[in-house]
Amino acid sequence: MAAVFCGDMIPVELWWEILLRAPTKDVARSSCVSTQWRGIVSDPSFRKLHHDRHAVPNLNDGISDTLLVATSDVDGESVSSVFPAALVSPAVTGQAPICRVNNPYGYSLTNVCNGFLCFASWSRAKVIVCNPVTGEKLALPRAPHLGLEKRRRYSRPVTFALGYTLAAAGGWRQHPFPHPYRVVQNTPTIVVGGKICMLTANPASHQHPNDVGKPGPVMVVDVASEEYRTYNPADYGCLWADMAVSGFELHGRLCLAIRSDTEIHFWKMPVEEISMRAWLDGDTHTLCYGVDNKLYSRYVGTTMTMTTSLAARCLSPTEVMSWDCKIRLPTTPPWLVSCNWNIYTGYRPSLLSPLTFASQQDNNDDDEDEGDESRPFVRRLLCALRHQKSQKRRMSPTSTDHTNGKRNERSGTTDRYTTRVKVHKLIGASRDMLAYYLTVVRQKQQGRRVVAQSLISVSSSGENPPGVRRSHRRQINLPEIGLQALAGGIRQRVDAVIRAAHVANIFTLYDVSNIWRVPLLLRDQKADQAILKVLNLESVAEEPNLEEWMARADLYDTLHETVRIAMVGKYTGVSDTYLSVMKAPDAYSTAWSLLRGADGILVPGGFGERGVEGKILATKHARENDVPFLGICLGMQLAVVEFACHVLKLPDANSTEFDAKTENPCVIIMPECSNEGKGGTMRRGSKRTFFKVANSKSAKLYGSVNHIDERFRHRYQVNPNVVQLFENNGLQVVGTDKTGEIVQIVEIPNHRFFVGVQFHPEFMSRPSKPSALFVGLIAASCGQLDGVLQDAACNHEPQQNQRAEKRPAASDLGD
Numbered sequence: 001m002a003a004v005f006c007g008d009m010i011p012v013e014l015w016w017e018i019l020l021r022a023p024t025k026d027v028a029r030s031s032c033v034s035t036q037w038r039g040i041v042s043d044p045s046f047r048k049l050h051h052d053r054h055a056v057p058n059l060n061d062g063i064s065d066t067l068l069v070a071t072s073d074v075d076g077e078s079v080s081s082v083f084p085a086a087l088v089s090p091a092v093t094g095q096a097p098i099c100r101v102n103n104p105y106g107y108s109l110t111n112v113c114n115g116f117l118c119f120a121s122w123s124r125a126k127v128i129v130c131n132p133v134t135g136e137k138l139a140l141p142r143a144p145h146l147g148l149e150k151r152r153r154y155s156r157p158v159t160f161a162l163g164y165t166l167a168a169a170g171g172w173r174q175h176p177f178p179h180p181y182r183v184v185q186n187t188p189t190i191v192v193g194g195k196i197c198m199l200t201a202n203p204a205s206h207q208h209p210n211d212v213g214k215p216g217p218v219m220v221v222d223v224a225s226e227e228y229r230t231y232n233p234a235d236y237g238c239l240w241a242d243m244a245v246s247g248f249e250l251h252g253r254l255c256l257a258i259r260s261d262t263e264i265h266f267w268k269m270p271v272e273e274i275s276m277r278a279w280l281d282g283d284t285h286t287l288c289y290g291v292d293n294k295l296y297s298r299y300v301g302t303t304m305t306m307t308t309s310l311a312a313r314c315l316s317p318t319e320v321m322s323w324d325c326k327i328r329l330p331t332t333p334p335w336l337v338s339c340n341w342n343i344y345t346g347y348r349p350s351l352l353s354p355l356t357f358a359s360q361q362d363n364n365d366d367d368e369d370e371g372d373e374s375r376p377f378v379r380r381l382l383c384a385l386r387h388q389k390s391q392k393r394r395m396s397p398t399s400t401d402h403t404n405g406k407r408n409e410r411s412g413t414t415d416r417y418t419t420r421v422k423v424h425k426l427i428g429a430s431r432d433m434l435a436y437y438l439t440v441v442r443q444k445q446q447g448r449r450v451v452a453q454s455l456i457s458v459s460s461s462g463e464n465p466p467g468v469r470r471s472h473r474r475q476i477n478l479p480e481i482g483l484q485a486l487a488g489g490i491r492q493r494v495d496a497v498i499r500a501a502h503v504a505n506i507f508t509l510y511d512v513s514n515i516w517r518v519p520l521l522l523r524d525q526k527a528d529q530a531i532l533k534v535l536n537l538e539s540v541a542e543e544p545n546l547e548e549w550m551a552r553a554d555l556y557d558t559l560h561e562t563v564r565i566a567m568v569g570k571y572t573g574v575s576d577t578y579l580s581v582m583k584a585p586d587a588y589s590t591a592w593s594l595l596r597g598a599d600g601i602l603v604p605g606g607f608g609e610r611g612v613e614g615k616i617l618a619t620k621h622a623r624e625n626d627v628p629f630l631g632i633c634l635g636m637q638l639a640v641v642e643f644a645c646h647v648l649k650l651p652d653a654n655s656t657e658f659d660a661k662t663e664n665p666c667v668i669i670m671p672e673c674s675n676e677g678k679g680g681t682m683r684r685g686s687k688r689t690f691f692k693v694a695n696s697k698s699a700k701l702y703g704s705v706n707h708i709d710e711r712f713r714h715r716y717q718v719n720p721n722v723v724q725l726f727e728n729n730g731l732q733v734v735g736t737d738k739t740g741e742i743v744q745i746v747e748i749p750n751h752r753f754f755v756g757v758q759f760h761p762e763f764m765s766r767p768s769k770p771s772a773l774f775v776g777l778i779a780a781s782c783g784q785l786d787g788v789l790q791d792a793a794c795n796h797e798p799q800q801n802q803r804a805e806k807r808p809a810a811s812d813l814g815d
């Protein structure tokens, strides 16, 4: 603990909390401070949390709501510099840009939304979304004709503004609005209260964007009624070219920014003044106006010039824009003076990644074929994979394990799509909570998704001990998915857990009639959907087919006879946490009576000397009393040691793992695993075992195949030098590796069921396809081995393994 908190070691989760509270821009800057902070800030879950927390717009905070973006060519590259525009506080003087974004080639900035800049290109089918705070970019398909297109037509000074609206059922509809002005080209679409506002230049004075002249009226198109009106230009006190003017919406008002060399002047038109009291219908050359809630219209002539002047005269003076404020330009490098620039509002700095849009990129990929029926699914799959791919690249560039690869034709590299998931297991009031807490945070920093799985002892009264409460808190705060299992015979959720379950993504596993019901319990709580959501795989996942599973759960409830299998290990179940306080003699006598009452005995794998003696005694009991026995890995090695000690009468026989100096080493370190010189490692992974005795029980259980593939994880092996001695005395080696040197399966033929295997059958055992050896142990333990062996002989369809060639009988091998 002391080590964790001393010096500059403030726990990482505390930094996490502090940074969550800091303003976005400070957080973004803080990622330069240390790798630890950068880790936190780049964590997607941190960004999402931060965004949610800072999402409520602060209307007084005009600075962060408004951006001045200047675009210019720098060394042949188009660069956008983003400045905070201090509209509310004109006192702000020089500002450095908050970021610079290299415009994607051929693209220009078209709008700003929440925390993102949106780049589009007339010639390309994608739009590019960029978060200027983090610098992340993402290409998305563009909606068809989204937004307002401006098009000049003919040489006459008549312009058509083309508006697109989404009709109720008929898709996009195009609305041409002919008018006599030239729309200012520098400014993006401005929408104020459902009306599209366009700034125009007076064609009489400047026909070209670079001409300096008088401003034209403001044109307002009402999207709902599809009408448009024009409003008188203000006397801005200056002439300007397109480049010097920009319109935008700020807090429901239409604003105009006009730039001089050193300052920007702002003009505003309050939204209530954008009323529909008089307008000009350019199609019919009719002036329309309203008096006392009545509408009138009058034909005003045939020339555009005439209607323009009439329209201007009819407008009330209050509709003219009024002076608002002026600010000094940010201190700008010389190149900014003659660049394209715009004011964008509705911007909230955010740490969110543009990847949050990625799952929506589905419909409009122009380069996809039409008419393929499987297309929607394939497209969704591709989208999800693309998303996973980019996320993967960003989150965990070096991770290689547990991933599926796909060859990328163009780059020749292998893309990996799978997200790493870390499952943490907790037990009740674990003493190592702090360590757990820190580990989870670290895992999250490394871009892993975290699942916490805890086992909580709850008293049958539903009491909620402090450990449970702590565990809940940890589970709620940290992992993305929490699974809580309740121990202690609780058949329903207890209060505390119900409370925790209200928090998203915490799922409770209470006692059910059989283990097959556990996934069903999770399904009922929609845990599957939550997991898919966290992994962003919702779009590719299909409805699970649980029919077979449910049938098995139901079948299990009809079974009533119990087979008692004693598992002899040193980690003894739920009471493990309290093992140290258990009284040794009591524990011993309880274990011994359990063992004697067992129908079968399983000695699993393990490492280290503790408990070995007890395992040998259990094995001896099984061998001498014809109790079905299965020894796995260490279990098999100890069966060999037991046989050497008690049958071969070599009292100091042992594995060199436990007694390096034994005179009778019957289990020895494997040559390739020797750790002399520190090169030692495990023999692990899937390896082949060849049956040497075709009529052995294990060979029959596997369907009388010639060989099997199972997975290994060990350093020691049966000493090949003593194999003959064992076989001469009744312990048969029935399976070896291809060299015949490594003993992989032993059996005692004249025992009901005594099998030891060097591999781990549990690794490949599946609920719907349990390992043949487990089936054998249980069948033998309830007196049904013969039937099972017969079934195995009849039913087995060898798949990867070949049928056994008839091998020489055991006696031929020197029995």
Ligand SMILES: NC(=O)CC[C@H](N)C(=O)O
Residues within 6 Å of the ligand: 604, 605, 606, 607, 608, 632, 633, 634, 635, 657, 713, 714, 715, 716, 717
């Ligand atoms: N997985 C195991 O059971 C390992 C057994 C033994 N300790 C070995 O290393 O060989």
